[in-house]
Amino acid sequence: MGNLDKQLRKFSPKERAEIEDLVEKILERDLTGLNCKKLKGSRNLFRVRKGRIRIIFELIGNKEPNIMTIERRNEDTYKL
Numbered sequence: 001m002g003n004l005d006k007q008l009r010k011f012s013p014k015e016r017a018e019i020e021d022l023v024e025k026i027l028e029r030d031l032t033g034l035n036c037k038k039l040k041g042s043r044n045l046f047r048v049r050k051g052r053i054r055i056i057f058e059l060i061g062n063k064e065p066n067i068m069t070i071e072r073r074n075e076d077t078y079k080l
Contacts (some may be wrong), residue, residue, distance in 0.1 A: 007070045015053060019070055022048055026057055026065050049073075 004023075008016055025034060026048060039045040039056070045068070048055045052073045058066040 004067055004070060010071075011053075018050055019053060019055070022050060022053075022055055023067060023070075026055065026067065029059075029065065 008019060011019060022034065025031065031048075035049040037047055037049070039047055044058045044060050046057055046059060048057070053070070054073055055070050056068045058068060060066075
């Protein structure tokens with residue numbers, strides 16, 4: 001989570017609060033009401049979109065979701 005803390009510093013306090021709520025829901029696997037979509041060409045990668053914020057994460061079986069990146073939308077957002 002250290003890398004995610006570094007990524008969160010790029011956001012305003014208001015955005016950080018939104019992101020923390022989204023991450024909490026993702027970790028609880030409660031994706032209802034979220035703009036969540038499976039990424040093409042991948043079995044386990046998903047993205048949650050909220051405004052310009054994108055959270056890309058991996059779901060494998062019953063393991064805890066792995067948050068891969070949190071960033072603002074740009075041309076390189078989905079190039080992992």
